[in-house]
Amino acid sequence: MIRSKSFQSRLADGIIWAVVLLMTAACLFPMLNMIAISFSDKSAAAGNMVGLIPVQFNLDSYRMLIEDHQFWRSFLISVLRVVLGTALNLILVVLMAYPLSKSSREFRGRNFYMNFLIFMMLFSGGMVPLFMVVNKLHLIDTIWSLVLPGAVPVFNVILLMNFFKSVPASLEEAARIDGCSKLGILFRIFLPISLPSLATIALFSIVGHWNDYFSGLIYMNKAANYPLQTYIQQLNVDITKVTDASQLQNLAAVSNKTLNAAKIVVSTIPLLVIYPFLQKYFVTGMVIGSVKE
Amino acid sequence: MKKKRMAGQAGYHAMLMPGMIFLIIFNVVPMFGILMAFEDYLPAKGIFHSAWVGLENFKYMLEIPDSMIILRNTLIIAIGKIVLGTIVPICFALLLNEIRNKLMKKGIQTVVYLPHFLSWAVLAAIVVNIFDYNGPINSLIQSMGHDPILFLGSNTWFRKILIGTDVWKEFGYGSIVYLAALTGIDPGLHEAAAIDGANRFQRLRHITLPGIMPIIMLMVAMNLGNILNAGFDQVFNLYNPIVYETGDIIDTYVYRVGLLGQQYSFATAIGLLKSIVGCTLLLSANGFAKKFANMQIF
Numbered sequence: 001m002i003r004s005k006s007f008q009s010r011l012a013d014g015i016i017w018a019v020v021l022l023m024t025a026a027c028l029f030p031m032l033n034m035i036a037i038s039f040s041d042k043s044a045a046a047g048n049m050v051g052l053i054p055v056q057f058n059l060d061s062y063r064m065l066i067e068d069h070q071f072w073r074s075f076l077i078s079v080l081r082v083v084l085g086t087a088l089n090l091i092l093v094v095l096m097a098y099p100l101s102k103s104s105r106e107f108r109g110r111n112f113y114m115n116f117l118i119f120m121m122l123f124s125g126g127m128v129p130l131f132m133v134v135n136k137l138h139l140i141d142t143i144w145s146l147v148l149p150g151a152v153p154v155f156n157v158i159l160l161m162n163f164f165k166s167v168p169a170s171l172e173e174a175a176r177i178d179g180c181s182k183l184g185i186l187f188r189i190f191l192p193i194s195l196p197s198l199a200t201i202a203l204f205s206i207v208g209h210w211n212d213y214f215s216g217l218i219y220m221n222k223a224a225n226y227p228l229q230t231y232i233q234q235l236n237v238d239i240t241k242v243t244d245a246s247q248l249q250n251l252a253a254v255s256n257k258t259l260n261a262a263k264i265v266v267s268t269i270p271l272l273v274i275y276p277f278l279q280k281y282f283v284t285g286m287v288i289g290s291v292k293e
Numbered sequence: 294m295k296k297k298r299m300a301g302q303a304g305y306h307a308m309l310m311p312g313m314i315f316l317i318i319f320n321v322v323p324m325f326g327i328l329m330a331f332e333d334y335l336p337a338k339g340i341f342h343s344a345w346v347g348l349e350n351f352k353y354m355l356e357i358p359d360s361m362i363i364l365r366n367t368l369i370i371a372i373g374k375i376v377l378g379t380i381v382p383i384c385f386a387l388l389l390n391e392i393r394n395k396l397m398k399k400g401i402q403t404v405v406y407l408p409h410f411l412s413w414a415v416l417a418a419i420v421v422n423i424f425d426y427n428g429p430i431n432s433l434i435q436s437m438g439h440d441p442i443l444f445l446g447s448n449t450w451f452r453k454i455l456i457g458t459d460v461w462k463e464f465g466y467g468s469i470v471y472l473a474a475l476t477g478i479d480p481g482l483h484e485a486a487a488i489d490g491a492n493r494f495q496r497l498r499h500i501t502l503p504g505i506m507p508i509i510m511l512m513v514a515m516n517l518g519n520i521l522n523a524g525f526d527q528v529f530n531l532y533n534p535i536v537y538e539t540g541d542i543i544d545t546y547v548y549r550v551g552l553l554g555q556q557y558s559f560a561t562a563i564g565l566l567k568s569i570v571g572c573t574l575l576l577s578a579n580g581f582a583k584k585f586a587n588m589q590i591f
Contacts, residue, residue, distance in 0.1 A: 012493060016391050023385060024401045026461060027408055030419045033429065037422070048427040096312040099305035107305045113313075120320045122572045126564035128551045129326020133319065151315040182304045211412035214526070218552060233414035233530060236421065242533045245446045257422075264418050271410055278410060279403065282466075 038062070038261035045257040061262040070224065071231065071263060077143065078210060078228040079270075085147045086205040089156070093201055096157045098186045101164035121154040127218070134219055145219035146212075146227060153208075156201045163197040164190055200281040203274065210270060228267050235260050330562035350562035359546065360563075366452070367542040370523040373456035375516045381460050382467035383509065387501065389468065390475045391493075405465025417530035420458050421445065451536040459527060470512065471505055478504040514582040518575035521567050543567050 032052050037045045041056035049055055065071060100117075104110045124130075130149060139145040167190060175185050191198065216230030226234070271278075325340060330350055332343040354360050385405075392398050408416065424430055424444040431441035444450045482500050491499070525544035532540040543563065551560025 009493065013391070016388050020385070020388050020392060020401060023464070024404050027405050027465065029429075030423050031407070034419055034422065048425065048429075048432065051429070092312040092315065095308045099308050102305065106301075108302060109306060109309075113309055116316075120316055122575060123324075123568055124320065125323030125326045126551075126561055126568065127548070128557050128560055128564070129323035129329070130319065131552065132326060133323050137318075148315065149319045151319070152312045154316075157312070182301070182308070186308075207410055211410075211414075213412060213414040229412050229414045232418070236414065236417050236530055242446070242535070245443055245535065260418065261422075264415055268411060268415060275407070275410070279406060282406075 034261050035265055038258055038265050040258060042256075042258050045261070061258040064259055065262045065266065068263075071228075071266075073224065074226050074228040074231040075267075077225065081143060081146045081227055082206055082209045084143065085150070085209040086202055088147060088151050089153055089205040090198065090202055092152050093156050093160055094186070094191065094198075096152070097160035097164055098182075098190060100157065100161045101167075117154050117157060120152075121158075131218055140219055141221050141225050146209075146215050149215065150208075153201075153205065156204060160194070160197055160201060163194050167193060196281065199277070203278055203281050206274065207271065207278070232263060232267055235263065326561060327565055329558045330565045332558055334558040334561075336557075346558075350558050351566070353559065354562060354566070362538065363541050363543050363546045366539060367521060367523045370452055370455055370528075370540075370542060371520050373452070374459050374524065375513075375520065377456060377460045378463060378467060379509070379513055379516060381464045383471055383505075385464055386468040386471035386475060387497065389472065390501075402465070405468075407465075408462040409466035411462075413524075413526035413530045416458070416462060417527070420454070420531060424454060445531065446533065446535045448536055448539040451532070451540045455524070455527060455531065455540065458531075459524060470508055474505040474508040475501065511582050514578040517581075518571070518578035520574060521571045 029052070033050065036052055036054045037050050038061055039054035039057050039059070040050045041058060042060070044050055044055035096117075099107055100110060100114060102110060134140060134145050134149060139148065171189055172185055175189050180188065211229055213227070213229035213233040216225075216227040217233065220226055220230065223231075223234070328340055329343075331345060331347060332340070333346050333349075334340065334343045338344075389398060389401065392401075422428055426441055426443050430444070435441055442450060444454055478501060482504075483496055486496050486500055521543060523542040523544070525542070525548075528540055528542050528545050529548070532545065544567075547560045547564050547567075550556050551564070554560075
């Protein structure tokens with residue numbers, strides 16, 4: 001690479017750095033501000049005096065949070081939901097992606113199923129009829145209402161199917177000659193070599209289940225059964241219900257800002273824990289998902 | 294031989310069975326609910342015994358002023374997000390690509406991808422805090438000698454906040470595809486152009502941009518399919534009755550009318566219309582991408 005260090009080039013470099021760092025700071029500041037508020041004194045937070053550094057550092061809000069039973073109940077519901085939901089998603093995705101990765105000559109029903117799946121992905125009956133079905137099945141107020149309606153993530157089936165297609169046919173042929181069954185081929189040949197793709201899909205599921213507040217909101221009648229994101233969303237409800245401007249002006253003064261900030265910080269910790277994996281696999285997932293020649 | 298092949302087919306069908314059962318229960322059965330759009334649905338009578346009204350619900354939709362408002366809001370917000378949500382990630386990717394310090398680059402990427410992974414339930418709280426009447430942005434405005442603005446209660450600002458914060462959340466993650474495309478450009482081209490005396494800006498115009506053009510076209514096509522999706526989660530968590538006039542979109546309206554107001558038939562009719570238009574757009578987008586970029590979405 002030829003690097004001419006002319007004045008213009010240096011100026012351009014300076015501008016590039018400035019813009020990139022400014023955009024990065026814009027992403028970082030709101031999060032750091034939230035963390036700082038959670039460690040600050042109540043009145044300082046209510047008076048909007050907290051920037052990036054906590055004012056009168058203390059752990060009061062976290063002490064209060066530890067005793068908030070509903071928060072931890074919702075936290076556990078979310079964890080359980082992530083475990084059940086991701087397991088179910090993975091099993092169904094794997095079982096569906098394998099037959100669909102065959103050509104329509106090997107598996108004659110393939111195109112029918114494929115068109116069916118694409119139709120399912122594009123078109124839906126809407127939230128009202130789905131709510132009625134969930135209601136009829138008596139799933140309201142159970143963990144299953146959060147897990148079963150989204151049991152088949154169609155997009156992920158297609159993602160994994162495309163990966164399975166790239167597995168050399170000779171591998172499967174060899175296994176079949178050695179007397180391996182279809183399930184055997186799937187679990188002993190296909191799964192071990194598609195671990196990165198599976199990790200991507202598992203992470204999609206984990207993040208999707210953890211972040212979903214809406215099914216908790218419509219399928220849970222009792223607030224005690226809310227998953228964590230619905231619980232957090234309910235903290236915001238004050239804002240979405242205000243009807244005149246003066247209420248909106250005094251939001252900070254009436255809500256318990258430091259405690260809410262602590263709740264938000266703790267609710268994102270599980271995501272931060274898996275974030276290194278997310279970064280590794282989501283990037284590949286995004287690229288294989290969107291670019292298909 | 295034939296028998297064995299049949300057995301193989303049965304095995305494939307069996308593998309698809311569990312997933313198909315779930316799809317039939319939770320995706321196909323609710324589609325019968327679409328019938329409600331053509332009925333005066335009463336929960337007591339059920340879907341198959343409620344009075345049939347034909348296109349009455351759709352006619353009603355054309356008559357009420359709400360329809361125009363929510364359609365206008367949806368289109369303005371969605372188009373704003375598509376335009377800025379395409380331009381900003383491309384610019385960011387191009388800028389980041391110029392940074393040679395590997396460690397800094399990695400650190401910056403770590404930070405800017407993060408908001409994508411947080412839900413709007415969490416981000417709404419963060420956005421409300423930042424744009425609060427007494428919050429950091431208003432402190433900045435006041436220090437410059439202006440009056441504070443009630444951003445989330447202002448019909449002039451609300452849509453701008455929606456578009457801006459959505460771009461803020463997604464620009465980092467959205468830049469990933471463009472960064473990947475940028476690494477695919479042959480460095481030899483840049484070297485040759487530099488030897489011929491092309492400056493950075495000329496190389497950007499004549500090598501880099503043409504190099505990532507197919508991906509840009511694909512992403513634009515994909516986004517156009519979402520022109521009726523203005524982002525339910527974001528609006529739902531940030532709006533309030535003061536800004537319904539500028540912030541209420543089709544999805545939030547369907548939610549309020551259908552699930553809260555229990556006008557099931559009317560809500561289903563709106564949802565159906567939106568679904569049909571959205572589906573058509575997405576299919577044309579796929580066709581477009583296939584034709585012009587030789588790629589397809591599904």
